[in-house]
Amino acid sequence: MNPLCSRCNLVVYPTEKVNCLDKYWHKGCFSCEVCKMTLNMKNYKGFEKKPYCNAHYPKTSFTAVADTPENLRLKKQSKMQSTVSYKEEFEKNRGKGFTVVAETPELERFKKTQNQISNISYHEDFEKRKMGREVPHQQPSIPSPAAYQQPGAASQNFHYEPTPEPVQPVQPVAAAPPPSAGKRYRAVYDYSAADEDEVSFVDGDVIIDVQQIDEGWMYGRVQRTGQQGMLPANYVEAI
Template sequence: MNPACSRCGRTVYPTEKVNCLDKIWHKGCFSCETCKMTLNMKNYKGFNKTPYCNAHYPKTNFTVVADTIENLRLKKQSLVQSQVHYKEDFEKSKGKAFSAVADTPEMKRFMKTQMQVSDIQYQQKTKSHPSEAHLINPGPSSQGIHPYSALQPVHTAPPEKNPTPEPMPQPVPPPSGKRYRAVYDYNAADDDEVSFLDGDVIIDVHQIDEGWMYGRVERTGMGGMLPANYVEAI
């Protein structure tokens, strides 16, 4: 007995029989499910035991994995393994910090300038809020020194009968550079720098670069490099 066609349901005779996708078709009924274009054994694509042409072949999508007990266990195990690897990498990398900034003389000078700017901001704040400066820098009484100890008489050794005459001070050469006045206190950070106090006059000043000068403190006679943003021209 001849079988029926899977498309039209009519009897399929051997001369027009197409056996494909576990079904029997007429040659004319073996066509695309969408556009009805007649197909053959070379150009068809099967999906769910149904023929399609190349243009209308259904695109497969990823299915969502169900949150079964086994899948949740595998997900938790993967997370634990990731944390173990992270901790191992962290322990290996400890103590291997790398410096991102090159330790060059220009960078050292830049860092020092940044510290000076912070120092200027601090001194400006202490000038505008002297009460806060007193809290930051307590007086002698907070260091265990009695405030009235300065009024006690101090016993000094009697002067010698024939003191050695002090040497005559050497004359200071006249200034040859510009004169500046310090507007902030500055403590020298290197041997080639000079310290001064707010209000000191700086003489023989020569510009080195945009941020530094060279000069001599008139009060102490000491000379060296000084930051340009700590002084102002007279």
């Protein structure tokens, strides 16, 4: 028995049958729910088992997990625990001439970023010194004129000027670009900064000068606002 079309409720014969979204359609009935443009298996987008074109596909709203009361409470509790640990270490090492700061995730992330920046600066300075280094020129030794006097011509002055050896020019070595320089990413979700070292952006923003910090965080600058800081890696995609 032939099934019924999900659009017109008429019988669908095998020669004109389209099986998609767990339903059966006529080829002409398989169209967008909004603009009625005829679709196929390559350009359709399904939402709640209904076909849509790319322009009218419903966009799902994104809810930040940090906005829930439970996560806000956990965040506040973690911050309080970090403050308590810092104060305990401070009181323990008071009067010893130095202060030990608790190794928080924010501090470790900051130290890792500073180490990467220091390595980039060191390699740039090293390549500049390598390019500006000159090969010392050795002055050829000049033999005495007596060695070139012919027999029987001792009274004649024979002047000899040695030909200097050609010096091969030093080929400059191009400085290697710093890692992750020039990488561009595009935001796929909205994000609001939770700390002072983070940056906010919206869906579609372009983030430039991106540096990979770890598996979950990056450092970059939002091209639209000019602000720079930390951002979550799962909120953006590479361009």
